[in-house]
Amino acid sequence: MGETLMRKWLLADFGLEVVELTPVVYGADVAAQVWRAGTATNTYAVKWSGAGTNTGHQVAAFLADSGLPGIPELIRTSEGGLWSVHAKKRLTITPWIDGSRAAESGLTDEQWSAYGVLLRRVHDAEPPVRLRDALPRHSHIDARTPALAEEVRTRLENPEGEVEEELAAVWKQYEHVIADLLTNRPPAPSGPRVVCHGDPHLGNVLVDDGLHLIDWDDVIYAPREQDLMFMLGGMGDVGPTTSAQQDAFLAGYGTHTIDQEAIRYYRHVRALEDVIGWSHQALTGPDELYALEVTKGILSKGLAALAVP
Structure with a gap:
């Protein structure tokens, strides 16, 4: 994807006159490309991706618009949409978060607890029925x-x-x-289903003064164990690595009998x-x-x- 063409898309679709555009290399999603885009006044994260489903971005927008801390807002297109489409891939924009990736910096026990609070709020969210019913039930x-x-x-x-x-x-x-x-x-x-992020390991968490859960391509309507599984072992450095970290996460998450x-x-x-x-x-x-x-x-x-x- 050429820089000149991306600049044209951002101007035409979002009304953003970009003065700086820098590729960002991270993550396991080979179907996506990410840039750091700067205008005269703001900086944004731009993602062009063919992965996941449209409903994931709709859920992220619903959560952010509901005021849930830690969910980046989606910048609307000039026509009020959540994304534009080019070459059958979605182009989405969120504010740039100038923080570290939790997969690299790790989390303190206090931050693990805060992450438990964040994920519980996601699971407790109640999106509109039409959006809920549109969510995929399977990966x-x-x-x-x-x-x-x-x-x-x-x-x-x-x-x-x-x-x-x-x-x-x-x-x-x-x-x-x-x-x-x-x-x-x-x-x-066959347990009760909730809104799940689908991929909430530390590779999808950014850290500044708070925690930010990003990359909502894989949202799924499923038992909450779909997400909790990532916190219960086997994830290496992108999950809790000590019992204290796991306990801190679960304490923040709150009461729930885990279905093993x-x-x-x-x-x-x-x-x-x-x-x-x-x-x-x-x-x-x-x-x-x-x-x-x-x-x-x-x-x-x-x-x-x-x-x-």
């Missing part, structure tokens, strides 16, 4: 994972190059784990998505070596290791 990533898994398996039958050969060896080593993830899913939970079977289900689903997704990236790029190391970590000590003991 859009999970729906395409089996086909992606078959693509990876076929490619690894005749690996080419060092990365593919090592990935083939990893898949052989953890063959029983991958087979379990593909064929032995626990029963889906639901946790087991969502851990199993996410472990499969991550193993297959990162394996596919190790084959197709970008950052093949990094994706390979992430895949190995998920299988050896991450979510997959917890999901399939």
